[in-house]
Amino acid sequence: MHEQDQQIKFYQTGTFTVGNRLLAENQRSVQADMHRTNSLNSGHRACQGCGEALGARYAIDAAMQATGNQLIAVNATGCLEVFSTPYPETSWQIPWIHSLFGNAAAVASGVAAAQRALGRPDVRVIAQGGDGGTTDIGFGCLSGMFERNDDVLYICYDNEAYMNTGVQRSSATPPAARTATTPALGPAPGNVFGTGKNVPRIAMAHRIPYVATASVSNLRDLERKVRHAMGIHGARYIHIFVPCPLGWGSAPADTIKLARLAVETGLFPLFEAHDGQVTSSTPIRHKVPVTEYLKLQKRYAHLFGKEPDLGRIAQIQGMADRNVDDFGLLQ
């Protein structure tokens, strides 16, 4: 196991600035490495506090390190694409292509096929998109890429709505959340309580070699999962939770905090699965009630008026509790 892949846990109170300074050099994160590639370079146009920009920066630099910089990235249409490549500028320091909203997985399959045809097994391929480009419009191509077991790591940066077009509901938008197309109006304000669409589990149902969830609150873990994924061939999927201050109505400074609360409430469980079976999950040390998470976001403000919507808050708490049970997060 690479030194960086060791499970290192920081137990701190009062501050969350756990740092590489506490570690030996060979244990430090990719981002702490002087030779990190800055694949998504500074100067892009992401909003303050953008979880997606942070997640992509860590993910792609980790993948670059894992592949000896032999990496090609394919991007779905969306915030990441728009804020990183306003013509004639680009933040990408790696070969990068954007084709359409719904075809990133298929384009990546094509890039991977070309590497086989060219006899370049060392050149690896990542596809990336937001939740809209992944769980909705790109879902057919994603499933096709999984089913063929094409040699692609697909990363979904999930901010739970169509943020680039102005915060409309996607199939990843959680129940009760207010978006531009699920306004906080009427007797059941916000998004419906549907059955949900858990794409990591759908990926697992394809029995692809590797599926993981990750969060920008656990960046070492995120880096480790990306590095691990790049050590495997075949179709791989990492679903990264990335808060969006603009769409969620949260403070830019709270992005990491919200991501951590999503994990600690149980709303976004962190786990890994190999060949369709869960092989690890990140336990919750102190479980937090969902209200702590919901209250920081204006998209849930309608749940906390003069008369809090206790019934629907309880339903959301129920979702978190089920995740905790399903993945055994309170060990």
Added chain:
Amino acid sequence: MLKQTEGSHAVAEAIALCRPQVICAYPITPQTHIVEGLGEMVKAEELKKCEFINVESEFAALSVAIGASAAGVRTYTATSSQGLLFMAEAVYNAAGLGLPIVMTIGNRAIGAPINIWNDHSDSMSMRDAGWIQLYAETNQEALDLHIQAFRLAEELSCPVMVCMDGFILTHAYERVDMPTQQQVDAYLPPYSPRQILDPADPVSIGAMVGPEAFTEVRYLSHHKQLRALDLIPELAAEFKAQFGRDSGGLIRTYRTDDAETIVVALGSVNGTVQEVVDEMRARGSRIGSVSIGSFRPFPLDPLREALKAAKRVVVLEKCLAVGLGGIVSDGVRKSLSGIVLNGYTVIAGLGGRAITRASLTRLFEDAERDALEQVTFLDLNADVVSYELERESQTRRTGPTAEAILRRIGTVASNIG
């Protein structure tokens, strides 16, 4: 080598001779036999160093092709009809990105009503997508055009559609002259991409372009097609020198020199048109025809040259601009700007309706007398149409139209041919 083979299989063999490196396949009638043929060749390792990818939709087929082409390999796919519409977004995208993908269109009607037979509605729907569009008259030409298409696409960095009539060509067994690998290699050099996703020299492809540069990018696509107006005849001439036969080119004229009436058409129907021209010439008519080989770029100048001395032009189209009439006619009339002659649009062969010599003879004789309407639907069953219109005027809830017409006509088979 001369051989008797199915059109689709001839095309598959020609594609294999072009040494494609990635082929994406999704079934849709009537192009399916082409990718089946290629799949067999890859599986049997007759076609080496080629990745054959079975995808989940036409949208994915062209998307995989986009990724492969951008990664620097020679890429091919094929589709028809609904499949072309399903990949429409990627069709525009491939052209916008300047990726030299070659795609066969086994021309087929578009539903509803669902129809698997031949017309040109599918490829015509993508006429402004930025692809070069070549139309084959025969299976030999379909085969040859694919070899020229890769050369053309790669020289211009522009995708090319080779359109061949579904069933009429794709499923017809005809004699073809299959070139050797050596001949094709001499004509078609290995692919040298203008842009490539390469970790050693990273580029960003597909950036967002605003009003400050979008027009220029679009103009350059137009400019590419204008260059193709020169390149297509050059490549056809070079092809003739190397392979010894005429294939491709912008337009082909048939007995037009002293013609008063000239018929313009695309694709396989030109064979029938030429037979009728011969018969009418034998009876003293001054009639000729023009086959448009390249619909995009549209050969305005050669057409003008071919048509300028005629008294009338009949554009025979296997497609319909609903609410206007002809699609090809628009281009033909543009080529005649300033020239006064009678122009007729004839919509024929929709959804596989046979275009017979008898019907064409009647049609062209009417044209010679200038007795045609501006827009004519060849062999339209006026009784059925009047009956349905009458029924619709009498009853509000008439139910689905196509089904009502089928009930009126009776069995379908008795009305084909």
